[in-house]
Amino acid sequence: xxxxxxxxxxxxxxxxxxTCVILFVDLFLKEERRAIVYLLAMVTLVFAAIITLRFDYxxxxxxxxxxxxxxxxxxxxxxxxxxxxxxxxxMVFIYAKFFLRQSRMxxxxxxxxxLEALLGIMLLxxxxxxxxxxxxxxxxxxxxxxxxxxxxxxxxxxxxxxxYFVLGSMASGILLYGMSMIYGATGTLDLxxxxxxxxxxxxxxxxxxxxxxxxxxxxxxxxxxxxxxxWVPDVYEGAPVSTTLFISSVPxxxxxxxxxxxxxxxxxxxxxxxxxxLSLLAVLSIVFGNLAAIAQTNIKRMLAYSTIGHMGFxxxxxxxxxxxxxxxxxxxxxxxxxxxxxxxxxVIMLSARGVxxxxxxxxxxxxxxxxxxxxxxxxxxxSMAGVPVFVGFFAKWLVxxxxxxxxxxxxxxxxxxxxxxxxxxxIRVVKLMYFDEPITxxxxxxxxxxxxxxxxxxxxxxxxGIFSGSLIQICMSxxxx
Amino acid sequence: xxIYEIVFYxxxxxMLASAVAVISVxxxxxxxxxxxxxxxxASAIWMLLEVEFLAIILILVYVGAVMVLFLFVVMMLDxxxxxxxxxxxxxxxxxxxxxxxxxxxxxxxxxxxxxxGPEAFPSPPPHPEGYSNTQAVGEVLYTxxxxxxxxxxxxxxxxxxxxxxxxxxxxxxxxxxxPSRQVQVQRDERVRLVKMKPEPRxxx
Numbered sequence: 001x002x003x004x005x006x007x008x009x010x011x012x013x014x015x016x017x018x019t020c021v022i023l024f025v026d027l028f029l030k031e032e033r034r035a036i037v038y039l040l041a042m043v044t045l046v047f048a049a050i051i052t053l054r055f056d057y058x059x060x061x062x063x064x065x066x067x068x069x070x071x072x073x074x075x076x077x078x079x080x081x082x083x084x085x086x087x088x089x090x091m092v093f094i095y096a097k098f099f100l101r102q103s104r105m106x107x108x109x110x111x112x113x114x115l116e117a118l119l120g121i122m123l124l125x126x127x128x129x130x131x132x133x134x135x136x137x138x139x140x141x142x143x144x145x146x147x148x149x150x151x152x153x154x155x156x157x158x159x160x161x162x163x164y165f166v167l168g169s170m171a172s173g174i175l176l177y178g179m180s181m182i183y184g185a186t187g188t189l190d191l192x193x194x195x196x197x198x199x200x201x202x203x204x205x206x207x208x209x210x211x212x213x214x215x216x217x218x219x220x221x222x223x224x225x226x227x228x229x230x231w232v233p234d235v236y237e238g239a240p241v242s243t244t245l246f247i248s249s250v251p252x253x254x255x256x257x258x259x260x261x262x263x264x265x266x267x268x269x270x271x272x273x274x275x276x277x278l279s280l281l282a283v284l285s286i287v288f289g290n291l292a293a294i295a296q297t298n299i300k301r302m303l304a305y306s307t308i309g310h311m312g313f314x315x316x317x318x319x320x321x322x323x324x325x326x327x328x329x330x331x332x333x334x335x336x337x338x339x340x341x342x343x344x345x346x347v348i349m350l351s352a353r354g355v356x357x358x359x360x361x362x363x364x365x366x367x368x369x370x371x372x373x374x375x376x377x378x379x380x381x382x383s384m385a386g387v388p389v390f391v392g393f394f395a396k397w398l399v400x401x402x403x404x405x406x407x408x409x410x411x412x413x414x415x416x417x418x419x420x421x422x423x424x425x426x427i428r429v430v431k432l433m434y435f436d437e438p439i440t441x442x443x444x445x446x447x448x449x450x451x452x453x454x455x456x457x458x459x460x461x462x463x464x465g466i467f468s469g470s471l472i473q474i475c476m477s478x479x480x481x
Numbered sequence: 482x483x484i485y486e487i488v489f490y491x492x493x494x495x496m497l498a499s500a501v502a503v504i505s506v507x508x509x510x511x512x513x514x515x516x517x518x519x520x521x522x523a524s525a526i527w528m529l530l531e532v533e534f535l536a537i538i539l540i541l542v543y544v545g546a547v548m549v550l551f552l553f554v555v556m557m558l559d560x561x562x563x564x565x566x567x568x569x570x571x572x573x574x575x576x577x578x579x580x581x582x583x584x585x586x587x588x589x590x591x592x593x594x595x596x597x598g599p600e601a602f603p604s605p606p607p608h609p610e611g612y613s614n615t616q617a618v619g620e621v622l623y624t625x626x627x628x629x630x631x632x633x634x635x636x637x638x639x640x641x642x643x644x645x646x647x648x649x650x651x652x653x654x655x656x657x658x659x660p661s662r663q664v665q666v667q668r669d670e671r672v673r674l675v676k677m678k679p680e681p682r683x684x685x
Contacts, residue, residue, distance in 0.1 A: 071629065123632060142636060
């Protein structure tokens with residue numbers, strides 16, 4: 001334990017300290033002063049970003065620094081994902097406050113649990129040994145289960161939480177089984193040492209591949225990739241929309257980092273094995289996610305199936321195993337988190353007085369009610385569909401290009417065909433907003449911070465699309481591409 | 482060393498059988514007790530590996546604390562397990578096919594290459610006399626594994642927050658005691674002296 005260890009882990013220490021402070025402060029707050037909790041949570045995120053940015057790598061973007069006996073790693077990929085986690089979580093906090101206030105669920109628990117989940121995400125992003133991966137994942141999962149059941153009086157919410165909990169525990173068990181096999185084959189928990197052991201023992205070891213299968217199944221569940229996607233639509237629909245907003249955006253970045261660390265850092269020499277498994281998952285997710293989304297009338301379910309499709313693209317970015325493809329996958333997952341936050345933010349905006357705007361019909365004629373919000377939603381939908389100029393297009397383009405460069409032409413063709421099919425249901429939302437009669441003329445009302453955040457989030461879809469170069473550059477350089 | 486193997490296979494068989502019993506007996510109290518037996522056999526196997534500290538911890542924590550709590554919950558809540566068993570027969574064939582396939586795949590991996598046999602994993606040399614398991618665990622737990630140890634603590638904190646979040650309710654109409662008001666009560670808030678004329682005794 002040196003001073004350096006604690007310097008490296010300073011953002012995590014800050015977040016855990018502030019979570020305890022918020023827990024304690026909340027004890028002494030009266031109902032009408034509850035907004036202080038929200039302000040403290042935002043301060044936590046801002047300072048976490050400042051602390052994260054203060055660490056200097058000496059100019060080399062692929063450098064990494066280890067702490068706590070190699071169980072914790074800081075590198076540029078991790079720091080970028082953490083910074084975007086803070087940013088997206090800040091958006092989530094702003095959107096969720098409006099919804100929680102209206103549905104009388106504005107309690108400090110939402111913020112403490114979300115910050116604990118953020119801590120799990122940060123530890124997962126920086127985990128460099130199997131124990132840390134598992135603990136970070138459990139921290140994130142436990143907080144997420146509770147957030148899904150946050151509306152205690154909703155039978156649907158409790159059912160969703162129960163499903164999520166049972167399936168999630170099983171996935172954790174499967175992941176743990178795979179980890180124990182890998183430990184048995186290599187004799188170490190440290191991911192860097194594992195990759196050295198694999199290099200020595202050779203990659204045709206049946207026990208390693210056996211463990212790898214379980215690892216990939218566990219990962220696929222956390223991504224929500226087909227055929228381990230059963231929980232996604234039910235949980236997204238059953239959870240209060242403030243929670244759906246959270247679990248659909250920030251944890252996906254942690255899942256990407258976790259997959260990268262386990263598969264590339266730890267088992268990079270087994271790439272030919274996991275590439276086949278991931279390509280099967282990616283193809284199934286892209287095909288099934290986009291087809292099933294077409295049939296939905298509930299927007300939360302539609303976005304859940306769209307998540308499955310998007311996760312197929314992220315897996316597609318991981319599977320060629322080249323620096324370029326990892327950069328593309330990282331860019332995709334960041335862009336996806338921003339898009340998802342904006343989409344669910346719009347669902348919250350239309351939810352009047354705590355009644356969730358769950359149905360696609362609620363978006364009818366939005367242009368007549370408020371043209372600016374309709375424009376934001378249109379930008380988000382175009383971006384998700386991958387229409388050029390919007391940022392989602394560049395994300396898809398990079399991933400497909402990486403697959404083509406790795407010689408996976410068939411995969412690229414499937415991805416293109418099904419993103420065109422998927423564009424149908426995104427553009428249907430745009431059609432509903434611009435060409436249909438509104439079902440209600442109620443004015444749309446939201447606090448000023450909400451309006452500012454959703455406007456910023458919408459403009460990012462366009463702005464990051466036009467000026468995507470520098471972010472792509474950072475993502476690529478993190479992997480040395 | 483045949484005695485070693487006899488002990489190992491006896492406890493392994495008991496563990497497997499009781500684990501199957503946990504999920505198949507009808508009475509939830511029996512299921513909990515079979516789980517105790519499973520943990521106990523596991524701890525006996527750990528004892529064979531000379532990890533006495535972990536073996537005893539398993540008994541103390543799981544058998545002593547967790548399972549007692551479990552039994553409390555099972556007995557107090559009076560869960561009707563019949564509805565939980567609905568569809569057991571209906572899903573059994575599919576479940577058996579999946580389980581059979583997975584078991585076959587496991588066995589193929591484990592048996593074809595002798596990766597898991599005693600040749601691949603020879604018994605470690607026995608510890609010298611006076612070797613302290615507890616000290617060995619303590620030495621790595623607070624040095625090499627400090628970070629995972631602390632994170633495990635935070636997971637417990639999250640579990641507490643989650644439990645409170647899901648169960649704490651402020652009901653409005655509920656009658657509660659307020660000790661400070663009870664202590665501060667004045668005599669005239671409770672007793673009212675009334676002047677009244679003496680009543681004539683009624684003969685009955």
